[in-house]
Each structure stands twice: as structure tokens, then as C-alpha cells.
Amino acid sequence: MTGVVGLYRPGTSVVHRLPAGVKLAGLAVVGAVSVMVGTPVRAAALVACVLAGYAVARLPLSLLWASVRPLLWVAVPLGVFQVVVAGWDRAAVVVGVLLALVLLANLVTLTTRTTDLIDVVVGLARRLRFTGVDPERVGLLLSLGIRSVPLVLELAGEVREAQHARGRGASARAFAVPLIVGALRRADEMGDALAARGFDD
Amino acid sequence: MLIEVSGVTHTYAGRREPVVRDLDVRLEEHRIGVIGANGSGKSTFARMLNGLVVPSEGTVSVEGRDTRRHGREVRRDVGFCFTDPDSQIVMPTVAEDVAFGLRRRGLSKAEVAARVEDVLRAHGLAQHADHAAHLLSGGQKQLLALTSVLVTEPRLLVMDEPTTLLDLRNTRMVADLVARLPQQVVLVTHDLDLVAGFDRVLVFDESRLVHDGAPAGALRHYRELMS
Ligand SMILES: Nc1ncnc2c1ncn2[C@@H]1O[C@H](COP(=O)(O)OP(=O)(O)O)[C@@H](O)[C@H]1O
Ligand SMILES: [Mg+2]
Numbered sequence: 001m002t003g004v005v006g007l008y009r010p011g012t013s014v015v016h017r018l019p020a021g022v023k024l025a026g027l028a029v030v031g032a033v034s035v036m037v038g039t040p041v042r043a044a045a046l047v048a049c050v051l052a053g054y055a056v057a058r059l060p061l062s063l064l065w066a067s068v069r070p071l072l073w074v075a076v077p078l079g080v081f082q083v084v085v086a087g088w089d090r091a092a093v094v095v096g097v098l099l100a101l102v103l104l105a106n107l108v109t110l111t112t113r114t115t116d117l118i119d120v121v122v123g124l125a126r127r128l129r130f131t132g133v134d135p136e137r138v139g140l141l142l143s144l145g146i147r148s149v150p151l152v153l154e155l156a157g158e159v160r161e162a163q164h165a166r167g168r169g170a171s172a173r174a175f176a177v178p179l180i181v182g183a184l185r186r187a188d189e190m191g192d193a194l195a196a197r198g199f200d201d
Numbered sequence: 202m203l204i205e206v207s208g209v210t211h212t213y214a215g216r217r218e219p220v221v222r223d224l225d226v227r228l229e230e231h232r233i234g235v236i237g238a239n240g241s242g243k244s245t246f247a248r249m250l251n252g253l254v255v256p257s258e259g260t261v262s263v264e265g266r267d268t269r270r271h272g273r274e275v276r277r278d279v280g281f282c283f284t285d286p287d288s289q290i291v292m293p294t295v296a297e298d299v300a301f302g303l304r305r306r307g308l309s310k311a312e313v314a315a316r317v318e319d320v321l322r323a324h325g326l327a328q329h330a331d332h333a334a335h336l337l338s339g340g341q342k343q344l345l346a347l348t349s350v351l352v353t354e355p356r357l358l359v360m361d362e363p364t365t366l367l368d369l370r371n372t373r374m375v376a377d378l379v380a381r382l383p384q385q386v387v388l389v390t391h392d393l394d395l396v397a398g399f400d401r402v403l404v405f406d407e408s409r410l411v412h413d414g415a416p417a418g419a420l421r422h423y424r425e426l427m428s
Contacts, residue, residue, distance in 0.1 A: 114292075
């Protein structure tokens with residue numbers, strides 16, 4: 001089951017046991033502070049701290065690589081661009097901070113049950129109740145969103161395969177239409193399932 | 202539970218022809234099968250039993266409660282299992298999905314966790330508790346979908362072609378599970394073996410109930426219709 005990024009990996013480390021709210025707050029604080037990181041040394045220190053978090057959480061290296069890999073598509077062009085317009089120092093800072101933040105966000109989701117993360121958001125939403133926000137709904141929407149990611153990816157894979165089988169070229173429209181139709185059908189079915197399972201308001 | 206369907210005709214909004222016509226049945230048996238061609242109205246009938254579909258004419262009541270006015274209470278007692286487990290699993294991980302149905306039952310977090318653990322163990326899913334639901338096999342997904350319904354202890358379980366997407370081995374697994382269930386079951390299927398031992402089988406054809414009785418006669422009638 002390795003290679004799936006961003007999914008909870010059960011464990012008993014300190015990082016796992018930290019309350020979800022603390023982890024999310026930490027992520028927000030680091031995100032805010034990261035704009036003040038100005039030198040390559042500090043950016044490297046930030047990355048090192050995050051990597052230390054992975055070590056403390058005893059997550060396998062393969063997961064670390066799986067977290068970084070999708071980022072390369074953005075980080076490499078961004079780095080090259082920064083080197084050209086702003087020089088090596090600036091490039092190292094920008095890429096380092098990006099790397100650190102994404103890895104940190106992944107560390108949080110890898111060590112926290114989705115339900116616990118959602119409960120934090122629901123708790124925050126509860127304070128916004130006076131504005132008419134229904135916290136339960138916010139939580140449900142988040143879970144459904146997370147659950148939908150693999151479903152949509154699967155659907156996209158099926159559509160692409162079907163097109164290959166029929167020898168169609170890669171037209172954006174020929175891809176988007178069946179994908180949207182399929183996603184809507186799925187959403188409809190899921191709505192029925194939700195109602196059948198007691199969320200019918 | 203007593204299911205009473207009285208004078209039911211149902212036409213979906215925007216359609217001219219009814220998909221269920223002039224239906225009157227009382228169902229009380231422990232195991233009830235529903236068979237019929239594609240498009241004959243089986244799913245619509247099944248969805249009426251928990252109020253997902255409210256008939257445009259007539260009434261459906263479960264244990265005396267009309268699905269039109271008491272849909273939510275009826276759904277608490279009537280569990281529903283769909284064909285495609287991917288549409289029924291609404292939470293990212295196995296344990297979370299099972300816990301989902303218990304969220305508004307006034308149980309503490311510890312009680313929910315204990316019940317989820319029990320039911321996962323009972324259905325052989327305990328080792329997958331924290332796994333992502335989308336990584337399970339097709340058979341395991343349908344087992345999870347069923348487990349997530351059963352954890353709420355419905356008194357009636359309605360299943361709409363629960364084995365259509367499964368291979369033979371997983372179909373047997375679901376059939377064995379259903380056979381062991383203490384609760385009343387209404388099962389819609391194309392797999393005639395599944396309903397062979399049932400108490401009563403309904404046959405639908407072109408939106409009408411065309412046969413109602415013991416499995417042997419119902420299966421014969423259905424085979425004749427299909428030939
Ligand atoms: N939500 C809906 N809206 C409109 N038409 C529908 C809907 N659901 C089913 N139908 C139509 O009603 C007819 C009966 O469908 P259904 O009850 O699903 O039959 P079965 O399960 O026996 O295949 C079909 O022609 C189908 O296209
Ligand atoms: Mg059907």
C-alpha cells in the first residue's frame with residue numbers, strides 16, 4: 001500500500017499522537033512564518049526540520065519520495081525560472097520553502113486520521129455557526145471531497161483507456177465530456193447512498 | 202416488519218410512462234426476492250421501501266409508517282445496499298466509513314469506536330480498518346458497504362443487485378453473509394441461485410408485478426418471459 005500520498009498511515013509516534021488541532025495550527029504558523037525565510041541556509045534548516053519530523057514519525061523513505069515526486073513538475077521549472085531571473089540564492093529559498101511546506105502538509109495528513117482533521121475544521125465551523133454555517137455539513141463535504149479524489153482519478157483512467165481502445169486522439173473535449181457525465185452520475189448515486197445512510201436533510 | 206404497498210403507480214418527473222403500475226402487495230416474509238428484466242421497475246420498487254423514491258400515486262408503509270411523511274424514521278430501520286460499492290462508500294478509510302452511519306445516533310466517540318471494531322472483526326475486515334477504502338478489492342468493497350449498513354442494525358435490509366459487479370467467489374461470499382443475517386431481507390437480483398431458497402419471489406415485467414409466490418414457480422415464469 002505504499003506510494004499513495006497523503007493518506008493516513010497508522011502509527012504510535014509522538015507526531016501521530018499530537019492532537020490534530022495542534023498539527024494544523026503548526027502547519028498554519030509555519031506557512032505564515034515561511035514568508036520571512038530569506039536565506040538559503042534558513043530554507044535548508046526548514047527543510048531539515050520537516051525531514052526530522054518524518055524521522056520522528058518513523059515514516060518510510062519511500063513515502064517521502066512519493067510526497068516529493070509529484071512536486072518536481074512544479075519545483076524544477078520554478079527553480080530554473082528563479083535562477084534565471086533572481087539568481088541562485090533566491091531560487092534555493094523559493095524551492096526550499098515550497099518543498100518544506102508541501103512535505104509538512106503531507107506529514108500532517110500522513111500522521112492524522114482524516115476524521116480527526118475534519119473534526120478540527122468542524123470545531124472551527126461551529127464558532128461560525130452564527131453566520132448560518134452548518135459545521136456537520138462542512139465536515140461531510142470535506143470527507144466527501146477527499147473520498148472523491150480516487151474515484152475521479154479512476155474515472156479519468158477509464159475514460160482514457162476507452163479512448164485508446166477506440167484509437168481516438170487526445171482531444172480535450174472527447175476527454176472532458178465523458179469524465180463530467182461519469183462524475184455527475186457518480187455524484188447522483190452517492191447522494192442516494194448518503195440519504196439511505198441517514199444524511200437526508 | 203410488515204411492508205404494505207397500496208395502489209402504487211410511479212412516474213418519474215419529466216417522464217410520460219409510469220415505471221411501476223398498480224402495485225398492491227403486503228410483504229412480511231423473512232427472505233423476499235425480486236427478479237425481472239432490465240428496466241422493469243425493480244430498482245424503483247426497492248427504493249420505495251426506504252422512501253428514497255416516494256410514489257407519485259398510492260402509499261408505501263413500513264411497520265405502519267408512511268414513507269411519504271416518515272421517510273427518515275423508515276430509513277433508520279431499513280438498510281439499503283446498492284450495486285456499486287464505490288458509490289456507497291462515502292468516507293476515505295474503512296473504519297471511518299463504518300463509523301459514518303453511527304454519527305447521529307447519540308453515541309460517544311468511544312462507543313462508536315467499539316462498535317466499529319466489533320463489526321469489522323465480525324466481517325473479517327479488522328486488518329483493513331485504517332486502509333483507504335479505494336484500495337480494497339471489489340469484493341472487499343461490497344463487504345465494507347454491507348458492513349457499514351449493518352452496523353446501524355437495520356431491521357430490514359434491501360439490496361439492489363448487490364452481486365452484479367462481483368465475481369463468482371465474492372457472489373458466494375455475499376450470499377453466505379445474507380443467509381446468516383438475522384434480519385428480514387428484500388433482494389433484487391439477476392442471479393436466480395440467490396433467491397432459490399427464499400420464502401417468496403416477486404417477478405416484475407414492464408413495470409408490473411406479473412408473478413408472486415414460491416421461488417420455483419417464479420423462476421419458471423421469469424425464464425418463460427426471457428425466452
Ligand atoms: N431517477 C430516474 N429518473 C427518470 N427515469 C428513471 C429514473 N430511474 C429509473 N428510471 C427509468 O425507470 C425505468 C425503470 O428503471 P428501474 O426501476 O431502475 O428498473 P430495473 O431496476 O428493473 O432495471 C427505466 O426505464 C429507467 O430508465
Ligand atoms: Mg435496477
